[in-house]
Every structure is written in C-alpha cells, then in structure tokens.
Amino acid sequence: MDDGTRAIVELAWARGLGLLDDAFSFEEPGERLTRTNPERVAYVALWEHRVLVGPGWLLDRATDVDDVTLASGTGLLRLAGQGPDGAIGGRLVEESVLAFADAYVEHPQLESAVVADDPQAVHDLERECPPDDVTQVGLGALAQRFVVLDDREAPVSGSGYAEQQGILADLGVLTPPSLRREGHGLLAGALALNDALDSGLVAQWRTRGDDVAAAALGRRLGFRPVGTRTTVLLPS
Numbered sequence: 001m002d003d004g005t006r007a008i009v010e011l012a013w014a015r016g017l018g019l020l021d022d023a024f025s026f027e028e029p030g031e032r033l034t035r036t037n038p039e040r041v042a043y044v045a046l047w048e049h050r051v052l053v054g055p056g057w058l059l060d061r062a063t064d065v066d067d068v069t070l071a072s073g074t075g076l077l078r079l080a081g082q083g084p085d086g087a088i089g090g091r092l093v094e095e096s097v098l099a100f101a102d103a104y105v106e107h108p109q110l111e112s113a114v115v116a117d118d119p120q121a122v123h124d125l126e127r128e129c130p131p132d133d134v135t136q137v138g139l140g141a142l143a144q145r146f147v148v149l150d151d152r153e154a155p156v157s158g159s160g161y162a163e164q165q166g167i168l169a170d171l172g173v174l175t176p177p178s179l180r181r182e183g184h185g186l187l188a189g190a191l192a193l194n195d196a197l198d199s200g201l202v203a204q205w206r207t208r209g210d211d212v213a214a215a216a217l218g219r220r221l222g223f224r225p226v227g228t229r230t231t232v233l234l235p236s
Helices: 003-016 056-061 067-071 073-079 119-127 131-137 184-198 212-220
Strands: 033-036 040-046 049-054 091-101 114-116 144-149 155-164 168-174 202-208 224-233
Touching: 003 040, 003 168, 003 202, 033 056, 040 067, 040 073, 049 056, 067 073, 067 224, 073 091, 073 224, 119 144, 119 155, 131 168, 144 184, 155 184, 168 184, 184 202, 184 212, 202 212
Parallel strands: 033 049, 168 202
Antiparallel strands: 040 049, 040 224, 091 202, 091 224, 114 144, 144 155, 155 168
C-alpha cells in the first residue's frame, strides 16, 4: 500500500469521524484525538492514529484509560455503562478489524463469470444465508453488487460495496454456508474489488475480530489490516 493510498484512507476516516481533513497530519506522537458526539461512542485505531468519539462526560472519563481497553468491546461498554444522568446501558454495534486494498485481483474466471445484480438474485442468495450474515453484509442495500450464478443460473455468492466519503468502497461478500470453501466468495469479492478500483476508490474490508474465514478471504483478496473500530450506541 503506497503513501497515496494511506493519505486517501486517512482523509476518508477523518471526514467520517467529524475531524478536519488534515487532522491526522498534525497529530502529535501518542496523541489521542477526540470528537464530541452525544449519541454514539466510537474508538478508531488507524496505523498510529487513535480517535475517540463520544459525549463530553465520556471523553473526560476516558482521559486515563489505555487504548487497549478502549479498543475492546467490553472495555468500551464498561466505560459507557453509566452516563451522568444515571442511565445504564449501551449496545455494542461494531468491533471490527479495518483493512484496505489498492491492487487489482487476478482470477481466471473474471471474464467468464455469469453475474446478476437484480433484486430477485439478491433475494435468492440471502435466503440461503444465516440472518446475521445477511444483516452484516446488507447486500440488497448496496449500490454496486455482483451476484455470481452457476450454470443453472442459481446464485452461489454475492458481493458489493458502498461508497464512503466518495473515496472509499466498503466491500462485503456473502456466500451460503453450503457453498463455502469452493472459491465462490473469492470470485465475487474480486469482481467487486476490481470494480471499485476502476471507479477510482480504495477498497475497505471490515471483519469481526473472531471471524477467521472473513479475515482469510480478505487476505486472499489483498486486503492489509491496519486498524480497528469499536462502536457503542448509547441509550436514547
């Protein structure tokens, strides 16, 4: 990953977190950047950068809390567990590894693959997948999507991406459990990743820390992990 790609990733995340475009450029070594948000708590580690977003009372409470604690779902939940008004709660909505890719994937079936993007193909694919996987990928809501069909025109895998800040492509792959480890996800992912690069975007891959299969697929697609994101939704 070259310096230009890194600069694009840092710019996109600075904007997404509500920071100035060049916030990371002026960050002092060891500094933790903060941003006030009354509804959501998020901790992002990206290369050597550290950012904590949340209400003012939580930012004050986190002053002496180490980064390892903030990066863990249980640690961030514990920190946000009781607000200044006595409200108890908070829901962990993301604890993921962030990885990025800026190189095309070569695959022998890219030219011959039969691909659809219509709602029915997406529906048929999602029907064969666990609900948690369907929700995590959100294929039906993605603007760019690629459903790979077999010789009977049945879906075997799907992929797609959503643009973030106009410069990142947040990519996901969905494959039915019965068809995994057959290479379908790799082909689908390659289609989406190459399309994103054709559109001038840097590809982003987010996986749960315990999702070994997704991490392995990301590596095969060329994604390099460089950070993490942990997010907690506060009670209203």
